[in-house]
Amino acid sequence: MRNMTYPALKRALIASSLSLILSAGAIADSFTPSSSFSGNNLPDLGTVAVNSFSLEKENQLGDAYMRVIRASTPIVTDPVLNQYLTELGDKLVAHAHDVKTPFYFFLLQNDEINAFAFFGGHIGVHTGLFLNADNESELASVLAHEITHVTQRHLARSFEAQQKAAPATIAGMLGAILLTIAAPQAGMAALATTQALSAQTKINYTRQHEKEADRIGMQVMVDSGFDPDAAADFFAKLAARYRFTSKPPQMLLTHPLPESRITEARNRATQYPHHQVADNLNFQLAKARIEVRFSSYSDAAALALFEQQLDRKQYSFKAAARYGKALALFRLKEFSAAETIIDELRAKDPDNLFYLDTKTDLLAQHNAYPEAIKLLSTQLALKPTSQVININLANIYIEAGQADKAIGLLEEMIFLDKQNPLPYQLLADAYLKLKNKSMEHFVRAEIMALNADYDGAIDQLNFAFRSAQDEPLQQARVEARIRQFKQARQAMEALK
DSSP: OOOOOOOOOHHHHHHHHHHHHTTSSSSOOOOOOOOOSSSSOOOOOOTTTTTOOOHHHHHHHHHHHHHHHHHHSOOOOOOOHHHHHHHHHOOOOOOOOOOOOOEEEEEEOSSSSOOEEGGGGGEEEEEHHHHOSSSSSHHHHHHHHHHHHHTTTTHHHHHHHTTSSOOHHHHHHHHHHHHHHHHHHHHHHHHHHOOTTTHHHHHHHHHHHHHHHHHHHHHHHHTOOOOOOHHHHEEEEEEEEHOOOOOOOOOOOOOOHHHHHHHHHHHTTTTSSSOOOOOHHHHHHHHHHHHHHHSSSOOOHHHHHHHHHHHTTOOHHHHHHHHHHHHHHHTTTTTHHHHHHHHHHHHOOOOOOOHHHHHHHHHHTTTTTHHHHHHHHHHHHHOTTOHHHHHHHHHHHHHTTTTTHHHHHHHHHHHOOTHHHHHEEEEEEEEEEHTTTHHHHHHHHHHHHTTTOHHHHHHHHHHHHTTTTEEEEEEEEHHHHHHHHHHHHHHHTTTT
16 A cells, blocks of 8 residues: 555644653552463563552553654554564564553654563564564564563563652653653653662663563564574674664664673573574565665665665565565556566465555556455455455545445454554545545544544544534534543543
8 A cells, every 4th residue: 555644743742742641650559460470480570560550550651652652753554564563563472471461563664773662562663673684583582572571561660669769750760761762862861860769770670671571582582483593693783783883773772782681692592492483575575665665765776776686686585675676666656567576476475465555556556446446355355354455445445436435444444453543544535535524524533632632633523513513413423522532631631
C-alpha cells in the first residue's frame, strides 16, 4: 500500500500532554505478586515494585504516553512492516515468562539505531535498527531484550528503588525515565538534575536491569528458535562501529556496551546448543522496504544500491534485492519495469504479502481495480485477519468508488487493533467519499483522541452532532462519545 501520513499536532499539545504523564509519581496501588520462572533457572525479579505501582497504573501511563508519541514522532503506518514486526514480536512474547500485559509493537521512522520499551507492553523500534541488523536473529535479540524490560517491570522497579525519596523527586525521576527511553539525551540530563538521588544508585540499578534483560532476553530468543550468538554479534558490531565517535547512537546511550557486556553475551551463548539458524526472507524484504521508503536514501540512490547488490551478488536473498529494486523503480514511476520484477517474484511465492502489497499498488496505478479486488479477495479468504490484505482491499474499494464496501473491513481492523491510526484515516476517507459528514467527523475525532488531543476530538464530535440533525440515534452515539472523551481527558489530568 502507498504511504499515508497526516500532520503531527502542535508542540504545545505535546508538551502539555507529556507534563501530565511525567508528573504521575506518588501513587500507591496494590497488586498480586507474579509467579516465578519454571525450568529455566531464571529468578522472577519482576515483582519488586509491588507496593507502589500497579499494573493498572502502568497501563494507564502506557496508553497516555503512546498518545503523546503518536502526536510527536513520525510513526510508520505501513501495514506490511507493521504486520511483520508484530508477528515477530508476538513469536518472542509467546516464549516469554511472566507476561501480564498485552504487547504492542510499533515502528518509528528514524535512522538512529534504537529500540525502547515503556509501560503497558509498548515496544518502539526505530527503522535504523532494521538498517543496521544483518539478519532476523540480530533484530530478535534486541526485541527480546526490550520484551524482558516489560515482563520484569524495570520502569516500575526503578520507581520502587527510590521510594524513600520525596514525592516531587520521585515524580521527577519517573519523568526522566520516560524521557530517557524515547529521547535519551534529554532524559539523561533530567536525571542528572533530579535532586536527592544517588547517582551511583541510579547507575547500578540501570546496570542491573540491563544484565537481567540480556540474560532473560537471550533465553526468550533461544526458546523462540533464534541464534544465541546474534546478541553478542550485534553488540560487537555496534561497539566497533562507534568506538571512537563523539556522538554514539541512541541505543548506546540507554544500553551502554562495555567490553564486559559483550564478553558476557558470548559466554552466555556458549551455554546453549549451537545450531545453524537460517535467516528469514521476510526480514530482508522488510529491510529493503525500509531502505527504499523510510530511510535517508533518495529514490535514485536506493535503485543504485539494489542494482549494485545484484551486480556483485552481495545479498542474503536475491529475491529481497530484486524486491528492493522493484520498489525503487515504482518510486521513480518506472511502473512497467517494477511490475515485471514483482510478477516474477510472485510466480515463485504468490502468497508473500510484501509482493502482494506492491502488486496491488501497481494495479491501482493502472486503475485495474477489478483485478486488484479479485486478487485481494482471494487472499482474504485464506488470511481473513491479515492487516495487509484488509487495509489494501479497503483502500482499493475507496479508490474504485466503492467506499461502502470498505467500511466493514476497516471497522474489523479497528476492532482488532484500536491503536493503529491507518484504518481510522481510511475510514474517514471512506465516509468523505460517501458524503456522510457526521460519520466523517466522528472518525476524525477518534484520530485526534489517538494523539491525546481530546479538546480537538470533542470539537469534531460537535460537528458530527450538528451534521446528524435527522438522525437521533447517531446524535445519541455522538453525545455518548463526547462524555467518554471528557472522562478520558479528566483521567489524563488526574495523572498530575
